[in-house]
Amino acid sequence: CERTPPLQQAWFEASAIQHCASPNWRGFATVNSRRLGEELRQDVFSVDNLPLVLRALIRGRLDRDLYVSQHSYSRRHRRTVDLLTLNCGHIDLDIYKHDSWRGRPIDDVVHAVLRRLDQHGIPLPSYVVHSGRGLQVKWLWSEPLSPKALIRWQVAHRFLVNQVLPDFQADITAILPTQL
Secondary structure: OOOOOHHHHHHHHHHHHOOOOOOOOOOEEEEEEEOOOOOOEEEEEEHHHHHHHHHHHHHHOOOOEEEEOOOEEOOOOOOHHHEEEEEEEEEEEOHHHOOOOOOOOHHHHHHHHHHHHHHOOOOOOOEEEEOOOOEEEEEEEEEEEOHHHHHHHHHHHHHHHHHHOHHHOEOOOOOOHHHO
8 A cells, every 4th residue: 555645645646536626616514623621623715715825825824734525515515505515525444453364464444345345346536644543544536526415425325335335334324524
């Protein structure tokens, strides 16, 4: 598995997920941050300003975890009713919760996930992020989807979680775009 420096990974992920090359690059995104022992802080930014904001935030907050919303919103709120675009498919695997995967080399787990997806005829993800204790499996789309696709997006998520990856401790509760 290829390793990417954290700053480069954060920039790649935010620009790819928010479709910076697309004419549909609009709306609002959130950047949440948290220092160990502190409350989560949420900042809202126009998606077209995200590159500048993200660079400044990453450089200024290296002592914090940063989380960029995966989808864009029509208002300065991260609420499902304000969803503007669905930008990716995403499965959160809490592998640390399962005896079969806990403590195994992360590359072995990633390869097992990819094999399982392939066995079920599921297109391989665009990339997989090791989040510390788990994995985030992400499929980027060439163009953002309309909020009208939310029901199908949730059905696909449930299928992956319940039928394809159940033994990887996939998080079934992350079915709203605001949770990602």
